Amino acid sequence: MVKLNKIYTRTGDDGTTGLGSGERVLKYDLRVAAYGTVDEGNAAIGIARLHLDTQPEVDGILARVQNDLFDLGADLCVPERPDAPPPAYEALRIVARQVTRLEEDIDRLNAELPPLRSFILPGGAPAAAHLHLARTIIRRAERDIVALAQVPGEAVSAPAIQYVNRLSDLLFVAGRYVNGHGANDVLWVPGAHR
Template identity: 40%
Template structure:
């Protein structure tokens, strides 16, 4: 198991560098690549997902006010996800030969912990007998946005992994795959907690005049 950073020491005192003005950017370790490189797409999409998770947390704080204990549990799980997403982004922003021995990693224990969180919520849910649609409340809809962005991130990571010497750790792919399932379960779970009906897919829906 890698040694975790408990208090990284660095200072960011300048936002722009002008070094990317011609469409190139630097990876961790200094390698320069095009900004539309698949590796950039991977960790850029994880960054996008992290922003959506942050937005979802704020929706949860509004929609789940009536169930503070459940709200706190779900927020804690999502904040943990945010840190893991940042770690995963750091890994994907680094070429295999530039990985630092103490660089935070996604590990099997993180996947197992996520699976426990999923099971804890899923075990309390009613059986799913139809496909469901995003909706019912803002927090549920936001969870589905997270789920779909997570799937897009996974597709990019799988594409990167096909490249020779890409060095994508298997645990990263597993974690992101499991995470989209988590968002689905959490969206259902929060609806149950606040007694909001899920939107069930009706394949025979007709237009009304």
């Protein structure tokens, strides 16, 4: 159980932060950037949820996703590498079932949408616009996570990478879904303003 009695500790005043393993790293470390961007995406999803009062199904999906994103942050903040000190507890990891659940949500929402005949511009209803913003943040998190996985001596599990990849797809589909089931999508018109 997480227990936060004191919000500031002053331990980061030297430009370092603690990983879940207890190891101290610089605040711009790629691992910290990766889970920081996941947290940013989570906050953007929270803003989108403020506009979903008439979309309880999507809101419920996103509530679960927000919790999963804390799981992902916990996964990323405890390195899976032999040189890292072992945590005093079993590390929380993203699992395949969480990825499968996203796929099921994507399929269920997408079944109610017309096929796309063009790329869409982020916009339409406020919830849709915020979901598209969250999607782009999660895509950045995915790039950070994949970059981290390529660093010698670092590791990121396949389910963690799959999760962020599917999540951006879910956010795209959810954006269309809350945009009048795609009826209010703003379509890209190539070269329209030349």
